[in-house]
Amino acid sequence: MEDKEVCCCHNVTVNDILKHIQEGVRDFKTLQEKTKIGTDCPPCKEDNELLFKELLQRDISK
Numbered sequence: 001m002e003d004k005e006v007c008c009c010h011n012v013t014v015n016d017i018l019k020h021i022q023e024g025v026r027d028f029k030t031l032q033e034k035t036k037i038g039t040d041c042p043p044c045k046e047d048n049e050l051l052f053k054e055l056l057q058r059d060i061s062k
């Protein structure tokens with residue numbers, strides 16, 4: 001699941017998101033600045049914003 005591509009326009013995988021969270025990214029806008037995730041099609045932006053929040057929650061509640 002970790003190497004699943006979640007934004008195919010910009011080749012972003014679940015692992016990439018996790019990596020950025022570990023490096024301190026705490027909001028979706030910053031993640032977008034770093035990866036361009038969800039900047040080209042609105043439906044995936046919403047899905048990926050939810051996914052990001054879930055992964056962030058999981059990471060900070062460890």
Ligand code: FES
Nearest residue numbers: 007008009040044
């Ligand atoms: S899949 Fe990448 S912007 Fe939508």
